Amino acid sequence: MQKMNDKKELKRSNILNAAIKLFSQNGFAETKVAGIAKEAGVSFGTVFSYFNSKDELYETAILEPLEEIKPYFVDLETHFKGEPIDVVKTMIDDHVQLFSTRKELLFLIQQVLASPNRFPKLFAELDDFVNSFVDSIDTIIEEGQKQGHFYNDSPSLIAESYLSFINGIRLTFIDDETNPVWHSFKIQALRLFGPFSES
Template structure:
């Protein structure tokens, strides 16, 4: 990769990071392009060279967030509890090592409440929101195997995913906070009853 191309990629990443920080602190409506340019230490003209508008910049962040939330739960021979454990470990590792990851959780949650999004973005967010629904069959399988506690599978999925969402949001606002132990979150699902 050429030095010029690398510099362009670094500038683009800086713009995205600056915008992400501002969008979660000030909100989409209160964030101005001038704010983003100032935070990225560049002119508005240079920023517009990378993104045509604040909307396009926001859309790119949503696309990145949706891409990171794509998870496939079609593991035929794996333990459902092991899949949830690995997923939580991966997410907590990502949050611990990359401060932007926690902020993406906040951005994605806030985006769910914006009416002004394009239909394309609304569709992407709907797909990302299906994570709970996609995990229900895996919970049911785990219940049948005795790994996951009995109870309403959808309610268990909500408890699991919302705890991760809440943890990520808290860490985004308080970056010095350590991630909880994965086992604590897994205990929401794990069947601890003794036979």
């Protein structure tokens, strides 16, 4: 019985991963359900016995992985401990790591953000996510400012510009995760917080 559920879970997971891959490569409309089925190694109809519709599959393909990366973006204080400057450095390390390995998810997120009208529910969810992150990092930045390590501009500006930056690098560089260029960007990310010369 347990074995049965495992098998089902595996199949569901295969479909979902195929969906993430193809949706991220080709976008929602240009991805055919038949293609996802083929990629997942299941029959056509099987996709619909795990997900009620193509729309639902798309939503799930975004929201489920989003949950996994949430800890790295919200409630930062509980996840990252230490001095503000170290928290930010560790966070950047983790984010770059995340963004270089979960590129597909990030492509999907970008698609949604680029078409707010097409997926309003998803868009709202992602928007919440962004706002939660900005709120969470605000206090850390403020503390860092008091210690004199960070620029004295509005914490929100710094938070948002950081977010824009990591979004942008994922967009601009589609190389695979082993590309060392990803890691060079860490120092640039840090420089949005304060003047850091050493790399």
